[in-house]
Amino acid sequence: MYRRFVFWVFFVVGLPLWGKSDTLYVSHINGRTMLYDIAYCTTSSLNSGKDSLQHLLQQPQRWQRLTAKTPSFAQRSHWLRFFLTNDTDTTQAFYVYLTNANQRVTLFYTQHGQWRSTTSGALIPTSAWAVPYSDNYVLFNIPARATFTIVSRIAHEQGALPFWTHFANPKPSWGLQLQKPEYHAERILDEYRRNMPEFQYRSWIQGALALVTLFLALLYYQYRHRIYAYYGAYVLCSFVFSLLKTRAYTPLGQALGEWPLLKTHLMESLLWWGIGAYLFFMTELLDLSKNHPNMKKWFLRLAFVLMGYGGLYLTVMLLTNDLGFQQFSFWGGRFVAFPIYILPLFWIRRSVRSPMVPYVIWANVVLGFFGLLAWLRAGRVILEGVKLPANVDDLLTLSFAVVMEILVLSLAIAHRFRLNEKEKTESQRAYFQELQTKAANEKRIAETEMLA
Structure with missing residues (x-):
């Protein structure tokens, strides 16, 4: 009971x-x-x-x-x-x-x-x-x-x-x-505070990439040399990639957010387009038409394939938003991109005789080093919960790695320009000497005919 x-x-x-x-x-x-x-x-x-x-x-x-x-x-x-x-x-x-x-x-x-x-x-x-x-x-x-x-x-x-x-x-x-609103406001303000150093550094990087892109466009307009067009296309891809990473609460981020599907999937295509433009740039920087025609042929073929795949990927993702294909492209593409990144460097080092080769090697070493640090930090392998002085850890992004590479490649372009000017000067000097020799010979012939 x-x-x-x-x-x-x-x-x-x-x-x-x-x-x-x-x-x-x-x-x-x-x-x-x-x-x-x-x-x-x-x-x-x-x-x-x-x-x-x-x-x-x-x-x-x-x-x-x-x-x-x-x-x-x-x-x-x-x-x-x-x-x-x-x-x-x-x-x-x-x-x-x-x-x-x-x-x-x-x-x-x-x-x-x-x-x-x-x-x-x-x-x-x-x-x-x-x-x-x-x-x-x-x-x-x-x-x-x-x-x-x-x-x-x-x-x-x-x-x-x-x-x-x-x-x-x-x-x-x-x-x-x-x-509740009180907790929400506190959380949002904390996010703004934590993201401010990264936002500031990213703005500097975007500004640097924008100026380099504009400068290369002006150089191409002035000299009409393909090396500036190819390099400008590579930097432009990096610049747009950095813009797409802009925080959503910024005016630029909100403007880009009107096309969220395009914003999400364009970054992967920009990666492949950028690599393709980089291969075009290498053919001009190393003057492969003269130094290694066979390598130029393979670089151009690979560049067209990569850029075509970038366009195909973007088309498929805009039509389907198929995240399975996105995952396949991301991980499969990284396994493909790594050999594409490494093997041509060995090929260039062994087969190309050009004063530009050391610049190419060092530029890729710098890109690889800072890119690896950015990847490890994004994957929380290093610096998790650690803030370096002046928040410089927020600089470790792929866009910053590209900026560091650009510094080295800018020296390479300057050296290439100086060599071209030197070659042009020597060619002009040889031409003038030829004219002087020809004039002297004609004068000697004329004097001989007069004496006869």
Whole structure:
């Protein structure tokens, strides 16, 4: 009898709590809260959207408790559902942090019996962001003493054509976070503070690349020499690449963010176009037409292949946004690019007789050294959680590696220009000497004829 009494007491007391286990109360949220162990989740086909919302809500058996171990799927739509009750006497604002892994997140919530929605994510144009300074947040207001049913749809963005590979990675993230305005403002200001040194250094690098690009364009306009056009194309690719890395909260970053799909996938194409332009530049700098015609032929063929692949990659990604092809291109391309980077250097060192060879070797050593440091830092292999004096660790980027390489190659171009001028001067001197010799011979012949 006693056990039965205890059972019914716990049942009656626990029933409301069980029924409201997926409900958050505003007064209980201290700054922020994750939705693990609170929200319920399910998945559906990638094409399902708002039209599927009511159908999913009418199938409670499909929903399960969200935990930190709940799997996500690359080619599915993910749905989160929870209730938010404003148990205060004032309207409350909330931000939802979407994480960088999510390309499109739509937040649905009921207000006055109608579903409203707000959308943001990594592939949402700037003009459609839910907040004006970031694609990582959505914002909503909940009136006093109101209860919202909140459902979030999380999925990768599809292009004009469907995905054509069955990729399993990268996956969307369940890790949405509910933030109060005070915590949100503190987090945003902290991000600005931490990013300011990197933003300043990146601006300097972009300015340097812009000036070099303009200078080379003027040189080509003045002298019409292909070496300036090829080198200018290489630096231009590096400059545009650095622009695409601009932070989203800057005016330039927001302008570029109007074309998020292009901004995301253009960087990989710029890498291949830049390597192609660099190979064209090498044929002129080393004067391979004279020093090694066979090498020039192979360099030009390889350059056309790489630049063609860059165009093909961009076309495919703009049409499909197929992240499987993106991963294949990224990792496969790195395995291809490394031999392309190393083997020609050995070939040049062994086979080309030119005073430009040491400059080429040193330029690539500098690029490789700083590029490796940038890659290790980006992968958190080195300097994780470490700040160097004056935040110089923020300089370790691929764009900075290119700037350092440009310094060496600029010396090479200057040396090449000096050699060309010297050759031209010697050619003119030889021509004048030939004219003088010819004139002297003609004078001698004339004198001989007069004496005769």
